Amino acid sequence: MTKPLLTGVLKTWKEDRGFGFITPDNGGRDVFIHISSLGETSRRPIPGDIIHYQVTRDRQGKFRAINASIEGVAVNGAKNSPTNENSTLRWGLLVGLGLLIVTVVAFFYLRSGGFI
Numbered sequence: 329m330t331k332p333l334l335t336g337v338l339k340t341w342k343e344d345r346g347f348g349f350i351t352p353d354n355g356g357r358d359v360f361i362h363i364s365s366l367g368e369t370s371r372r373p374i375p376g377d378i379i380h381y382q383v384t385r386d387r388q389g390k391f392r393a394i395n396a397s398i399e400g401v402a403v404n405g406a407k408n409s410p411t412n413e414n415s416t417l418r419w420g421l422l423v424g425l426g427l428l429i430v431t432v433v434a435f436f437y438l439r440s441g442g443f444i
Contacts, residue, residue: 331382335399338377350379350393359383361393368404369397377401 339358341348346363361381366373373379381396397403 331384331395333380334383335378335380338373338375338379341373341375343372348373348375350381357391359391359393360386361396365392365394365396366398367396370402370404371398373398 334352334354336350336352336359338361339349339351348361349358350361351358359381361373361379363372365381378399379393379396380399381393383391384394386392
C-alpha cells in the first residue's frame with residue numbers, strides 16, 4: 329500500500345545542518361524533513377517553499393518526511409533526462425574511439441612484425 333502524498337509549507341530550514349520542519353496543510357504537528365528526503369533537486373529548500381511528501385515514523389516515534397519534493401523545483405538526475413542521455417552517448421563514443429585506436433595499433437603492430 330502506498331503512503332498518501334501530503335503537502336505543507338517549509339516553516340524552518342537550517343542550511344548548515346541540512347534539515348527543517350514542514351507545517352502540514354491539514355494541521356497537526358510540524359514534520360521533520362532532512363535534505364536526503366528531497367533527492368537531487370536543482371536548488372536547496374528555503375522557508376516558505378511548498379513541499380510535497382510522504383510521512384513515516386522514525387525509531388523514536390516522531391513523524392518524518394520521506395520521498396519529498398519542492399513544488400515548482402526541477403529534480404536533477406532523472407533517469408530519462410536529456411543530460412543523462414547525452415552523458416551516456418558521450419561515454420559510448422569515447423569507448424568506441426578507444427577500441428578503434430587499440431585495433432589500429434594492433435593491426436600495424438602485427439603487420440610490421442612487431443615494433444623495433
